Amino acid sequence: MMENFAVIDLGSNSVRMTISKVGGDGTYQTMTQMKEYVRLSENMGVEKILQPDAIERTIKALREFKEVYSKLDNLKIKAVATAAVRQAANQKQFLKKVKSEIGIDLNVISGSQEAYYDYVGVSETLPATNGVIIDTGGASAEIILVQNGKVSNLISIPIGSVTLSSKFDLSNEVSAAELFKAVIFVNKIYSNVWWLRNGLNLPIIGLGGSNRTLAKINRRFNNLLDTDDIHGYQLRNSDVNDTFQRIISKNLEERKEVPGISKDRADIIVGGLIPVILLMNFLDSDRITFSTSGLREGILFERLHEIIKENVKDMSEEELL
Template sequence: MTTRDAVTVAGIDCGTNSIRLKIASVDADGVHEIVPRMLRVIRLGQDVDKTHRFAPEALDRAYAAAREFAGVLAQHPVDGIRFVATSATRDAANRQEFEDAMQRILGVVPEVIPGTEEAALSFLGATGVVRRADLKPPYLVVDLGGGSTELVLGGDGVELPATSVKAGYSMNIGSVRMTERHLCDDPPTQEQIDAAIADIDAHIEEAAETVDLGATRTIIGVSGTVTTMTALAMGLKVYDHAKVDGRRIAFDQAYEVDDRFLRMSRAERSTYKTIHPGRVDVVGGGALVWNRVLANVGAATAARGGEPLDSFIASEHGLLDGIVLDYGRRLLAVR
């Protein structure tokens, strides 16, 4: 139930690889979970990079997850639902079929948001929980998804608040897209890896024309790829949200783990319970994107001659948190 100074909202984030639901109360102090994040790996973006259409089996997986979410929502009345769809849906010619079916199942029309809005919401979610004194602004939030990766730089805390967006850019590279486009063999060949690196670096170079990567003093990495690779770098035998959230990892440690899992066969990756089964085949592609983002940002900061940037912070808070917080605030504003 809600009071005059709080609202209960549900946020749904439907990306290229997974769909997530979160139900929370939002007030002046922030977000208070009612139903913690639910995640289902649906691979909605299966072959979208090649066909520009949703595959029938991918839609079936998405609808099954939506029906499950509808059952949860029936038990937790909310003041409103915001359903956000991102990279794969932006690219799919048959997205109307998807949107119509989701409206029938959940009673809400998916909003296919542009990459710029996705970037801003990811930044809001990631920085909305920043409390640590050792996290120096400007923050660069990196949301590494299945189909796209957002780079969002905030203010310096002086001329612009640290939690305000200064610049953002959405790149059409991600774990699923890079795996399907380049890393076709199992394990991938060096030639395929080199082609993927060239593709990724070209996108980062383009992004750097908009986002001043050299100004970064703290990298905050969000999404399943980043948190999974962080858990592996920590040596966790099973995934633990509490242990991963807020963990600082050195670049050198990340590079070693990213490269090792990139070059593994899928069968070998599947023996690691830390990796969600739905990520086993694409986590290597995601790790390569993450590796190149860290390397490029590190080089850009070094070129400035300032304090060396040699580590990042992993966060469990990103786009979904931003959707919930932003929507809740907007509902509060009109009450």
């Protein structure tokens, strides 16, 4: 019997939903994809408190998602929340509000779970035998070192597009001093991740909204058709650095006009690209491959494996009867 499997991923910047029709043999077809920019981590401050406006925007988006999935039969929902909710001092109250107003249990996953799902989503859809995966979100970045087709190390670091942009005032005019501070800050974090140097010279796989934007800017710049078709798209490190240089020389209004940057992301794109730019330099990596497959797809593949296992078990029980 076909199952409608909905994955909701509540990040710090956006909330996304993918609904797939899943067959008993582990095949699937993506039916619906929705995304809303909710900026949940906006103005959380050092107290790490989710703000009323951000909460309302999030509830509104979840309500719109519900209108879509509530029409489906044989529905299974897996809803996860990442860095913003993970760090929030008022996490319990927020989860309660979502439960009472929307009726879903939001599962707050750890940074390492998030990183692992990213790995599953990437490795099922791209050749990733040896490489370093980076998923830059709104409030965190997940980094996964893959060696010989297996995860050898992973980490979630609280450096994201929203957090870095606000900490170093990078949303409008980018001052040399603030950019320098941001670079020193992120490089220091990288230096403290002892295993990261094992990724020296390995190719990088980038996912998350900021990294996807980097790919889109380059596809538009090179007049490639179908800007959004970036899964497996590659860029040399020189192209990546040139793009970053073009972006940091612009103010907010000018960045909004750059083809490939959505207006909702123009104020956080500088902070959002710092982690990948510095990682490529830190590891002296010569290229980056982009993936549109990550956390949500990782959760979907996990479900597909479960279904296949259940069916194998049912078949072997039938044989016993």
